[in-house]
Amino acid sequence: MAAFKTSNPSVVGILYPGTMGAALADVLVARGFDVITTLNGRSIRTAEHCERSGIVTRNCLADVVREADLIFSTVTPNAAVTMAEDVRQAAVRRDRSLIYIDMNSVSPQTVGRMVKKFQNSSVQFVDAAVHGIASRLKTQGAVFASGPGADVLNRLFGTDVRVRILGNDAGRASLMKMMLGGMSKGIIGLFLQSSLLAQNSEMTDEFCDELDHYYPDVLSFVERSLPTYVQHAGRRAQEMREFAATLESNEQPSEIALELSTLFSSLEESDLASVCHHEPTPLKLKRLVEVISATRSPVKYNRSDTFLV
Numbered sequence: 477m478a479a480f481k482t483s484n485p486s487v488v489g490i491l492y493p494g495t496m497g498a499a500l501a502d503v504l505v506a507r508g509f510d511v512i513t514t515l516n517g518r519s520i521r522t523a524e525h526c527e528r529s530g531i532v533t534r535n536c537l538a539d540v541v542r543e544a545d546l547i548f549s550t551v552t553p554n555a556a557v558t559m560a561e562d563v564r565q566a567a568v569r570r571d572r573s574l575i576y577i578d579m580n581s582v583s584p585q586t587v588g589r590m591v592k593k594f595q596n597s598s599v600q601f602v603d604a605a606v607h608g609i610a611s612r613l614k615t616q617g618a619v620f621a622s623g624p625g626a627d628v629l630n631r632l633f634g635t636d637v638r639v640r641i642l643g644n645d646a647g648r649a650s651l652m653k654m655m656l657g658g659m660s661k662g663i664i665g666l667f668l669q670s671s672l673l674a675q676n677s678e679m680t681d682e683f684c685d686e687l688d689h690y691y692p693d694v695l696s697f698v699e700r701s702l703p704t705y706v707q708h709a710g711r712r713a714q715e716m717r718e719f720a721a722t723l724e725s726n727e728q729p730s731e732i733a734l735e736l737s738t739l740f741s742s743l744e745e746s747d748l749a750s751v752c753h754h755e756p757t758p759l760k761l762k763r764l765v766e767v768i769s770a771t772r773s774p775v776k777y778n779r780s781d782t783f784l785v
Contacts, residue, residue: 485575486510490531491559492518493533495708497619498525498551499610500579516542541566542782546575546628551663553714555593556580560590560601567599572575575628581715583722584647591646600625603646605653608723611638622648625635644723654722657715660697660735664705665736667698667703671765684761699761709744713737 490497506704511531514585515523526533534540541547541563543581549559567574573749575621578590587603602625608617618638621629623646642648656763674683683730687695708780720730 480524481570485545485632486687487512487541487546488632489545489547491515491537491540491563492551493522493529494550495524495525495610496579496606497548498529499613500548500606501525501531502549503633504757507632507636509632512540513541517585517647537562538566538569541574542570543617544574546577546632549576549578549580552711553580553582553586553718555585556582559592560593564593564597564599567597572766573598574599575600575602575625577604577629578650579604579606579619580606581711581718582650583631583654583718583725584651585721585725586718587647595634596685601646602626602628604629607653609654609700620649620652622646622650628712641756651722654719658719660701660762661712661716661719661736661762663694663697663733664702665739667694667702668739675765680762684765687761694768695761699764702764705740709740709742712740712743716740719759755759 488504490501490511490513493501493513504511511529512534513526513531514534514536515526516536525774533688535544547563549556549563551559560576560578563576577595578587578601591601601623602621603623604619604621604626606613606619608615614636619629619633620640620642622642623644626641626649630641631638642652671680671683674680716733720733720737721728723733
């Protein structure tokens with residue numbers, strides 16, 4: 477097996493440059509790295525991200541794996557293991573080692589599956605996670621990493637993005653992501669339920685006024701974050717299922733996480749997505765409540781404990 481070279485990566489692959497992947501690329505390109513990807517099978521939106529961020533495209537995944545010194549995986553949780561397997565297979569034809577950084581919102585159990593895939597290969601796996609909104613990555617975001625080779629994140633991002641190394645055991649970075657994600661998504665879920673209750677009780681104005689009085693920081697977080705949920709509702713739902721798996725593996729109740737998964741799935745069908753796309757963001761709280769309540773496909777909760785649209 478080739479020796480791992482983590483000191484001076486110069487070509488970074490990102491699979492794939494969605495909103496967060498493009499934000500990572502913005503930082504890396506500014507720091508002098510060559511960032512590459514492939515658009516094979518990707519959307520027009522991904523191509524637009526590449527053009528804006530200075531990401532150079534290659535014909536296929538194999539070309540990215542052959543050329544890159546290091547690869548970030550920024551896909552949906554459901555695609556994380558498949559992405560790892562695809563890269564492992566393509567890396568067999570390399571003549572040098574490769575660093576593979578999984579940046580996805582997955583459980584430590586899913587990380588464990590990927591670690592096994594890269595055993596006895598020339599690919600070094602690094603468990604990592606990014607927390608925060610893509611547009612504020614440099615000012616308020618954070619990158620967590622754990623496992624052998626995790627220190628490469630410090631060399632990649634320097635002081636441009638906050639990096640925290642969480643030890644030598646792969647899975648600890650993903651565990652941090654699960655815990656922080658559980659908190660932030662729990663706040664959004666409770667807001668959705670409470671706002672619907674306020675609207676149904678004709679107390680929306682009073683509810684919003686008291687939120688502003690008692691929980692101004694929560695109010696600001698909801699106004700800033702909720703519009704991003706409708707754009708990535710399916711991903712958020714998958715993340716909550718990974719959180720549920722994390723809770724279950726630690727013998728903790730997972731019902732709340734599973735219900736949040738279903739709730740976020742329902743947002744994908746609601747009119748909130750269309751409104752957030754056409755109106756300036758962040759939307760003010762009362763407008764969010766109005767849209768959620770008046771949508772043609774409202775988020776509802778019935779007696780069978782299942783969120784519906």
